Amino acid sequence: MLLLLTKTTLLLAVVLLLGRLLRRASAARRAALYTAGLLGLAALPILHLVAPPLISVPLPTEPLQPAPILVQAQPQPVPLVAKQPVPTTTSTPSLRPAPAAEFIALSEPTPLPPPAPFPWEGLGMVFLASGSVLCLLRLVFGLIGLQQLVRQSQPAPAAVRDEVVALAQRLRLARVPQVRIAGESLALASPLTFGWWRGVVLLPESSLADDAALRVALLHELVHLHRRDWLVLLLARASAALWWFHPLVHLLVRQLRAELEAACDDRVLRSGVQAPDYAGYLVSFARTASGGKS
Template sequence: MRPDLLLQTSIDWLPLADAAVKATLLLGAAAITTRVLRHSSAAARHLVWTAALIAVLILPIVSMAIPQWRVPLVTLSRSTAIGTGQLGGGDAASASTAAGMRARLGVSAQGPAQTAGGGRAPSESRRSLAWGTLLFGLWITGALVILTRLGIGMIAVQAMSRRTLTASNAAWLPLARQLASDLGIGRITFRRSRHPSISMPMAWGVVRPVVVMPAEADGWSRDRLRIVLLHELAHVKRADCLTHMLAQAACALYWMNPLAWMAARQARAERERACDDLVLACGTPGAEYADQLLQIARDMRTGRFSSTIATASLAMANRSQLEGRLMAILDPSVPRTGLSRVRTLVGSAAALLTLVPLASLQPFTYAQAPAADALTQAGTAPPQVQAAPARPEVPTRVATAVEQRITQDVMQGVTQGVTQGAIQGVAQG
């Protein structure tokens, strides 16, 4: 299968190929940037990964909304397939009419391309069309599967929220409200779960954030409650639920690109470390925090809806990330500073300044083939009509003599006819 024919099928792959290449460049730049910022805070690295994922998510929209800057790095030929093998049902009559005319004229239906290649170009184009349709359907199917899983997770979270109990009588509610006020969080709901699938503190919601504590929280010590509540409130303060949803959407759009999954995984790890840094910055000793985190992870149970809910919510102790988090918590040299509003705006502006020029870049261009070349590429070159052989020229003198002899014979015949008619008329009279 030739890649150039794959791009010439009825499904235009240029927008998908363009977005994939640009997304790879953006995510690669984010990876390099986070490598440079390896000695910075986790919040700074999380900002870089989040900005990159949001940028690749809105990249197709920005590319269509702004003027294009055409840089012909890759030129593809776009030929018009008009061969009889690629005609639709409406063009069958025209094809048969043309064939009949060629038969009456005695002209061969095969052009140079078919004579030399045996008609391989149309069949190869049809195979490329089939592969293009298959790949496009595969991409759509993968994106729909991931988005469906995210939607099911959101529905499961809403259903789980309705099964939770109000925390109005919880002993830890005054502490939770005090910590939310200290962090500048105004609108938040605290609930208590009795469902077996929620065995650890969780947070979800964007417009109306909710923090759910497990039933065992009523028997926790004040120090443990403070650590747990600070971590979950850090997610709410940083709007991690929103960025988590956007990262999932970016993975759905670019699910064939391994860099998208890597970026989402790194963003998730840096998000948890940033929340850990906030807890430590509030005065919690690192050793105590690490011990409490280990206990919560050890007591964690796996319920029926845990994996589904995890796609649309934020749990405190993810075992797959626990080792890296513990090492960062116990490392006193790790910077714990969060991001100010000014630094967040500067980082967002830098991502925007990178996105706009890249979105306007158009490296793929089509070169329109001439009509004759298009016919040749389609395997139906115009028939070569051979003119009838010219009659040999007659010498001028011979032609003149023949004309004079014909004229004399005609005049002689006319004279004899007139004379005989006159004699017969006189005799009868």
């Protein structure tokens, strides 16, 4: 476990350092780097169990004993024994065996086995696995909550759907996403995009007040769908759930989220929207979504 933790820390440190070195590169490239790091983080436990170690050094299970020194034995003289005359008597020998000498075998006492060590490593694995299960359950409940928001929302007006179709064709999306409007009771503060097959764009009801800001916000969300950012973040959160106890994992997920947003903003600006207008639209949209509060 300690070796696996060391490998994980080394991988995270290398990915974060490369992200710092690539600060002059595009946000899309940094996002791709962080995504690859998180995918490698998820595959690292499997590789640790399956791949053989590069260098295998067998450890001795018993203490080494010095080799015995062989000494050549000296021949001993054989004593001469005088021949005894063979008895000629025909008497029947006694059937009772001669009394044999009694011997008591003295053996060394059997050593008691050492006490079993306390299973600290096993308890640590159970603790870490329990935390991962809880984080994964939280992720599953979040997905269920998104489905509930969709069921409680309303279909978007026809004008908004037509705008989404036009933007989807412009971005060459394979499938036009579903657009829903969340009422004020759902307390949705900003647009929300999720799904990887068709995708769903969920807008707060207050976003319908400004058409220009709404169009820019729709373009921003459709770019997220085109880049598959929601699927990337889902995989990132799943990796973070497996390594929930490591602070560098959460730092990497935050960096990935920020780079995905920056890459999406770059794509919107390349589509023809001016930077000052884009910033003004976002501020106006945020102020409208928050109920007029700056």
